[in-house]
Amino acid sequence: MEIERKGGLFIISAPSGSGKSTVIQQVMEEVKNLSFSVSYTTREPRSGEIHGKDYFFVSEAEFEAMIAADEFLEHARVFDKFWYGTNRRQVETLLHRGQDVIMDIDVQGALQLMVRQDIPHTSIFIIPPDDTELKKRLANRNREGETEIQRRLETAKKEIRSLNSFDFLVINDVLDKAVENVCAIVLAQRLKINRIKNVKQVTNLFNMEDIDD
C-alpha cells in the first residue's frame, strides 16, 4: 500500500544564464506526480512560449489588480521592467491534492517566499559552473545587446551572493547531472517523515495502537 503524503513545494531559483528552465523541463519529464506552478508575467511571450503552460501572460493592469486582491503568494518586478508572480490559490490547490509543486522563480521572489513560515518548502539554487560559462550563456542568448548582457551579469553576481539563503545548491555544468541532482532532491524530500499525511497509516500496517506525537 502506498503511504499518503502531503504535497511539497519546491522553489527553484537561479541567476539568468544558469539554464534553470531547461533543467526544470527535464525534471518534470522524469519525476511523476510533479506539477509546475505556472507564473503570471507582464512580459511578452518569447517564441514558442504558450499561455497557460509556460506563463500566464497578462497586462500590467491585470497584474496590478491581482496584487491589490492579494492573489499572489509572491511577486516581484524583475530588471525594473516586468512583473512576475505566483498565484496563491493555484499552488495551494495542488499541494492540498498531495501533488509536489515546482516553482520556477526569480531570486527576488524566492527570497520573499523563503522567509515565510506558513508554507513549508524546499529551495534549490541553480548556478552555472563559473564566470566564463555564465558570460558565454548570457552572450549566446543575446536578445538585448551588450549593455543588457553586462547588466544581467552584474545582477547574476549579486544574486549568487544570496546562495546561503537556499537549502540546496545545484551546479549546472553538465545538464544531465544537474537534472539528476534536482530529481534526487525531489525524490528524497518525499521520503521525509514530516511529509507523511497521517502516521497512523504507518502504524496500522503493523496492527499497532496510535503513536504519540
Add this chain to the structure above:
Amino acid sequence: MEIERKGGLFIISAPSGSGKSTVIQQVMEEVKNLSFSVSYTTREPRSGEIHGKDYFFVSEAEFEAMIAADEFLEHARVFDKFWYGTNRRQVETLLHRGQDVIMDIDVQGALQLMVRQDIPHTSIFIIPPDDTELKKRLANRNREGETEIQRRLETAKKEIRSLNSFDFLVINDVLDKAVENVCAIVLAQRLKINRIKNVKQVTNLFNMEDIDD
C-alpha cells in the same frame, strides 16, 4: 572544479526484520565516497561475518573498558544481552576527511545519538512493508526459536513507535526500490548548502568578493 564539502553522518536504523543490512550493503556499492562505520559488539560473529569489516568483535571486558574511557559516540545493550557501540574517533576522522559516513545502528543507539546537537546527522528509518512480512522475515531468520521471534516482533513494534524521531522513512518492500531511495537521500543531502566547506570557493568561481554569512 569540484566544490569541497564537509562529510555527512547518516544514521540508518530499523527494527530487526527490516532488511537494513542488505539495503546498506547495496547502497555502499552504488554510492561513491561513502564509508561504513564499523561498530563494536560483544556478540559472537555470525557465519560469514568478518572482524573489522562487519563488526569489531570484542569481549565484554574490552567493551566496558571502552565505555569507561568514553570512546563511544553511542552504545547500547540490545535485547538485554549484547553491547553495540560506535567508536567516536573512527567516525570523526572519516567526517573530517570529507567522507560521508553510514552508521548501521540499533534503534536505542540511534535515539541516543539523534538528540545530540554536536554532530550534525541525517537519520533514516527503514521498516518492512507490513506486519505479515515482518513476521515472515523474523521467522525465516529463525535463529533462536519461537519465543525469541515473538520477542523480536514485540520489540520491532515498540521501535516503530519511534518513527517520528527520524528524518526519513524508507519502506523496504521491494529491495531495489529501498536501495534507490536511500541512495537518493544520501546524494541529495550532499547538495545541501550547509555541506559546502567554504562558500568562498563558490564565489571565487565568479570572481566575486566575499559573501556575508
